[in-house]
Amino acid sequence: MSGWARGLYSVLMTLGQPLLRRKLARRGRQEPGYLEAVDERFGHYSQPVETNSELVWVHAVSLGETRTAAMLLKALRKQHPALRLLLTHGTATGREEGRALLKSIGQPGDIQVWQPWDSPAAVKRFFTHFKPRLGLLMETEIWPNVIAQAKTRGMPLVLVNGRLSAKSLKQAQGMAALSLPAYGALLAVYAQTELDAGRFRQLGAPVQGVFGNLKFDATPDAAQLATGQRWRKALAQPVLMFASSREGEEDLFFKQIKAFVHVQYAQSAMNSVASQLAGGCKALVVPRHPQRFDEVAALATRHGLRVSRRSHWTGSPADSMEAMNADVWLGDSLGEMALYYGLSDVALLGGSFAPLGGQNLIEAAACGCPVVMGPHTFNFTEAAELAEAEGAALRVAGMAQGVQAGLALAADAAGLAKAVAAGLAFAARNRGATARTLEALRGYL
Incomplete structure (x- = not known):
């Protein structure tokens, strides 16, 4: 040397x-x-x-x-x-x-x-x-x-x-x-x-x-995945997840959620997709780093959003009045990503809406949760490009487009089913x- x-x-x-x-x-x-x-x-x-x-x-x-x-x-x-x-x-x-x-x-x-x-x-x-x-x-x-x-x-x-x-x-x-x-x-x-x-x-x-x-060879926790899927069915409304969010991105996400949840901020320009969230679509954010759970909860509160934390649930969120009245669910637990992906219809990819390189999208695909990713995926370039080419992920220019695309996909039953199947096939093919x-x-x- x-x-x-x-x-x-x-x-x-x-x-x-x-x-x-x-x-x-x-x-x-x-x-x-x-x-x-x-x-x-x-x-x-x-x-x-x-x-x-x-x-x-x-x-x-x-x-x-x-x-x-x-x-x-x-x-x-x-x-x-x-x-x-x-x-x-x-x-x-x-x-x-x-x-x-x-x-x-x-x-x-x-x-x-x-x-x-x-x-x-x-x-x-x-x-x-x-x-x-x-x-x-x-x-x-x-x-x-x-x-x-x-x-x-x-x-x-x-x-x-x-x-x-x-x-x-x-x-x-x-x-x-x-x-x-x-x-x-x-x-x-x-x-x-x-x-x-x-x-x-x-x-x-x-x-x-x-x-x-090697991440393609990971098998999602079957019990967690089944529980999440069961909870999602009990909700009878879409869940949009921000998976492995990073510092600086949650603020962008909460601004969009606030605009949709508080009708007075967007009523004049609200389209049919945006009105879904104001009318009952649930927003779930799971920060990448556990030491930031309290920080992210406080940030949501500063945006005027009501927060319900996973750690407060004793079972399905559908059985919790606090969860059902909340604007944002906070995934503040470790080792439960399969449950969160099972609970969600669509996931926004953390790290990709700021120049941070993106987080791993493979686990989402293996769980059958379609991904919407921002412009920054340089840490997983080939996986992101393959997922996009095969229909397992969508690429957008920024957070506003990401939330819109996620809600639109969640509302499109045929498109959602196609994206789920593409994700599962993408994960299986690369093992x-x-x-x-x-x-x-x-x-x-």
């Missing part, structure tokens, strides 16, 4: 450790999980390692990556029962999801810790303590000192389910002295799409396969990445 670039980077990462501690303390006031085992981030561990355990290290930085890793790890454990896992994360939601995963499939000798801060000393302590024999990085996680240390120790390091947006490629090329040696030191990259593979190759990464997206990845990893395991 280029000596001067990584040397300067290492100095900055070392000097940045006090800033990281302050950031964790600040985040911990909202999410206590960030205050847990802070010293692990700097390479100090209390977990004993079994002699000759030969841990397989899997790094899944956040909630989405951990859920994706779960499919691969369940399959790995089934094929290799003696395999022992070292699972690392960077966010509190990722760690919580990883804890639940290990509770489900874990065995004695499995370990879960925070990822090491990418300073030379912390990374060295991580590898010295755990001595993993193989590392699997999920999706986009490239850390120069981690990769350099793995190469020095002769530990194979593979990027699994790899994706690289045009924006990320440009950023990496802008730091070529640091990023090119890091990408080039990976043993293999298994990319999601040919577009991703081409971008990885521009950075010198050893692309060994294009296997599709198989897990099996292809397992086959490629066979030689390392």
Whole structure:
């Protein structure tokens, strides 16, 4: 690796450790999980390692990556029962999801810790303590000192389910002295799409396969999905969901909802589609980040909207006077996306109505919930384009058009049925990445 670039980077990462501690303390006031085992981030561990355990290290930085890793790890454990896992994360939601995963499939000798801060000393302590024999990085996680240390120790390091947006490629090329040696030191990259593979190759990464997206192999929770669908039938009115909404987008959404719900704001210009919402269509918003649940509820209230929270329901919203009188439902629970998609007729795609790259639309398609997406889907370019081409998703220019399109689709029984079928077919046709990845990893395991 280029000596001067990584040397300067290492100095900055070392000097940045006090800033990281302050950031964790600040985040911990909202999410206590960030205050847990802070010293692990700097390479100090209390977990004993079994002699000759030969841990397989899997790094899944956040909630989405951990859920994706779960499919691969369940399959790995089934094929290799003696395999022992070292699972690392960077966010509190990722760690919580990883804890639940290990509770489900874990065995004695499995370990879960925070990822090491990418300073030379912390990374060295991580590898010295755990001595993993193989590392699997999920999706986009490239850390120069981690990769350099793995190469020095002769530990194979593979990027699994790899994706690289045009924006990320440009950023990496802008730091070529640091990023090119890091990408080039990976043993293999298994990319999601040919577009991703081409971008990885521009950075010198050893692309060994294009296997599709592991997320297509996820099976929605059948009980949750059935419950949501049952609740939707009991409502006898459409539900428009804003799925995995991000900061800045909810304000746009609530402005549209307010215009439709409060007739005095739009009565003179209200068309038949808009009048549906004023007349009873339900709006559901599920924020991407759980620490923002209270913030989003307060934002809706400031817009003059009545809010009912999922955490207050004891059963179907149709059985709750509070829910039925509310203008906005807030999905303030974790792990219930299948229920929310089952409850909804149409979903707006979070992250796509602001320049954030969009969230994953695959789960919505697998649940049979048509998607309306905004102009910004660069994090999932190929999946978004395929879904649009196959009729599983609609593309609009902005939030106003998105709400209008969602309501119009919900009111069109034939069009809605066609979009549902297209989504289910789209999800089914793209499965198989897990099996292809397992086959490629066979030689390392």
